[in-house]
Amino acid sequence: MSWDKKNQVYQQMRKFDIKKISLFSKLQNKTVGVGFLFAIMAAAFSALPNVIPKSLMEEQVAEASIVPNPMMLVFVIYIVNSLLFSPFRKSDRKSANIKKGRTTLILLILLGIAESAGTLSYTLGLQETSATNASILVNSETIFAILLGIMIFKEKLSKQEMLPFILIVIGSIIIPVGVDMNHNNWKLSNFMIGDLFIIMSGFFYCLDTFIAKKLSDSIKTRHIVHIMSCTGAIMALTLMLLFQIPFDINLEQLSIISIVGYLGIGVTMMFFVIALRIIGAVRTVLIYATTTVFSIIYSFFILSENITILNIASAGCVLVGLFVLRNRISAD
Incomplete structure (x- = not known):
């Protein structure tokens, strides 16, 4: 083969490689964009x-x-999710490792208890406080996660991490609770009790996160949502029967x-996991933090x-x- 022909072949191969790289880059950018879209939709939902x-x-349009009751709403949420996310067929896995399967099932049940306790605390608090306040106070989950990490796992906050931690404490607890106490002449009121319930929900959601980290990545999101929802529905139903709460709710x-x-x-968890797999944990969690912004917008409209201010x-x-x-954590 002559030098000119070799050069032509080389140039054609080079153009093909450049086109291939360009196409891959475009596909990668589109994939990242889809990941961001799923993270934003998860936050919005x-x-x-x-x-x-x-x-x-607060619906009191007519006397009838x-x-x-908040517990009734929680029960409906979890019973619907348990039905809609129920697996269509049994798992194909063999019962080779029964002990591991039992541990996973216990973790899933504990996840359901923590999640439903958080949802119930939040809904009870929401009945007494404003939705705007609740959407800010629930960020106390991050504070509890850091405190549990320090107390249980002996983790330490660096000097660079202290300022953002203090900002979260001020923003999610001190300002909203302090304003409420000031409006009520520093006395405990129903509004304040509502705030405390929201903060309590942050603690349960924090436990939820810790338990979820222990679960195997091989478990499908549908199965996690299904067992978690079944546990939540059973827990809510038990409390309703125990406290004799009526099943009063209209069709609308x-x-x-x-x-x-x-x-x-349900859909939020699925979108969150999809975003997690496409754009990574740090980006997903940062975008998901805009849930507070969406909550405030919904509260207004x-x-x-x-x-x-x-x-x-x-x-x-x-x-x-x-x-x-x-x-800062991702940089480390």
């Missing part, structure tokens, strides 16, 4: 249960209007809370709640703290 139940629990409320629960818990300052402190802290 996750904010729905932070706001919509509030409108149902039914105001559902049932439809609304079913859709909200399905999108806000759906519930017509007043958004104050202090609300914006609280949310700003939390978002900046989360962004700096998680970027």
